[in-house]
Amino acid sequence: MRGERDELRRTEERLHSERSTAHEDRDRAIWELDEARWVVDSLRADLGATVNRTLDAESIVARLDKELTEV
Secondary structure (H helix, E strand, O other), X not given: OHHHHHHHHHHHHHHHXXXXXXXXXXXXXXXXXXXXXXXXXXXXXXXXXXHHHHHHHHXXXXXXXXXXXXX
């Protein structure tokens, strides 16, 4: 009887340890996903700024080209 109790206790401790490890793995995966989302959001913002600067430059070039044609 004592041997069975000891075995059950070891099994319970092992399962508790595995559960803790699974929770740590889940938390790490969530953190990595959040970090990836932050990187993507930052890259989107950079891309948006670059697109706006490009459009502004193209607009300036078009106006200068028009002025040059008029002159």
